[in-house]
Amino acid sequence: DAKTTQPTSMDCAEGRAANLPCNHSTISGNEYVYWYRQIHSQGPQYIIHGLKNNETNEMASLIITEDRKSSTLILPHATLRDTAVYYCIVRVALTGGGNKLTFGTGTQLKVEL
Amino acid sequence: DTGVSQDPRHKITKRGQNVTFRCDPISEHNRLYWYRQTLGQGPEFLTYFQNEAQLEKSRLLSDRFSAERPKGSFSTLEIQRTEQGDSAMYLCASSLTETSYEQYFGPGTRLTVT
Numbered sequence: 001d002a003k004t005t006q007p008t009s010m011d012c013a014e015g016r017a018a019n020l021p022c023n024h025s026t027i028s029g030n031e032y033v034y035w036y037r038q039i040h041s042q043g044p045q046y047i048i049h050g051l052k053n054n055e056t057n058e059m060a061s062l063i064i065t066e067d068r069k070s071s072t073l074i075l076p077h078a079t080l081r082d083t084a085v086y087y088c089i090v091r092v093a094l095t096g097g098g099n100k101l102t103f104g105t106g107t108q109l110k111v112e113l
Numbered sequence: 114d115t116g117v118s119q120d121p122r123h124k125i126t127k128r129g130q131n132v133t134f135r136c137d138p139i140s141e142h143n144r145l146y147w148y149r150q151t152l153g154q155g156p157e158f159l160t161y162f163q164n165e166a167q168l169e170k171s172r173l174l175s176d177r178f179s180a181e182r183p184k185g186s187f188s189t190l191e192i193q194r195t196e197q198g199d200s201a202m203y204l205c206a207s208s209l210t211e212t213s214y215e216q217y218f219g220p221g222t223r224l225t226v227t
Contacts, residue, residue, distance in 0.1 A: 034214070043117070043204050043218025044156060087155055091214075096163040098144050099213055103155025 002026045002090035009108040012082075018075040020107050022088030025069040033064060034089040034101065035073045037082075044087065044103070047073065078111045085109075117219035119205050125225045126195055133191045134222045138207030145188050146216060147180055148204040149173070156204055162188060195226045 005023040012018040024033060032051050036044040048055055048062045050071070055062045061074040075082055085106040092100040118137045126132050138145050143164050148156035159178070161169040164185040174180075177195075182188040192199055202223050206216040 032214070038155075041220075043206070043220055044216075045218070046215040049214050085155075094161055095168045096166075097210060097213060098146070098161045098163060098168065099208075099216065100158045100161070100169070101148075101156070101216065102158065105153070106155055 002028065002031055004088045004090060004104050006086075006088050006104065006107045008105070009110070011110050011112060012075075012078045014079055014111055014113055015077055018078040018082065018109055018111070020073040020075075020086050020088075020109065021070065022072070023070045024088065024090050027068055027090050029068075032091045033062070033068075033071050034091050034099075035060070035062065035086065036089065036101070036103070037084040037086045038106070039081075039084040047086075049091070078109075080111050080113070083109060083111045117205055117207055117217050119203075119219040119222050121222055122220065123223045123225075125227060128195060128197060128226055130195055131191065131193045132195060132224065133189055134203055134205075134224075136188045136190070136205030136207075136219060138187070138205070139217055142207035142209055142217070143185065144208045144210065144213060144216075145182055146206040146208075147188070147190050148206065148218075150202040150204060150221070151200075159190075192224075195224075197226045200224055200226045 034049040035047040038044045087106040145162045147159040150156040162182040202221040206218045
């Protein structure tokens, strides 16, 4: 499985953009990058995913470098409720079309007033 | 839609005992996953079902662990002869084929083996 590297922790002021980096230098050409987050004492929550183009949804934007060796998750206007552990994941396709998520240790994002 | 539910939420057991956890996925979700999460770590994949068929098992899943999804709806995860190293949060997730990129996770069952 391709390995991901993320900073252990980051701080962000409420209302500002939070930019969370991830390195995945061993990613192969057809592997997707996924982002999930886990708020304390809850199960993980899907945020966004992409292959090589930048993606945006109602929660966040995902910027993937041209060589696909790294990506950045952007929360455009962070709120206190965005405080969570953010996981960058390289998805492994499973038999029958399922997806294996290998989470790593993630980045603890703390949003402060 | 009540989301993925898991039962029990907490389980304390003595070493050597057997335990069984239940997961009820979101209705009509045909894919179901089990993960295990220890303190300070991200979840680790254990096993995966498509309908009632168990299609993938992690090497982490020793022969003391068994999972079933008999009618393609709810699933059970049983641990036999529990060990202290089995203490963890056991998470269940489900997804639809059409939107398989998004796994919906339950709140987990926290197991403590004393």
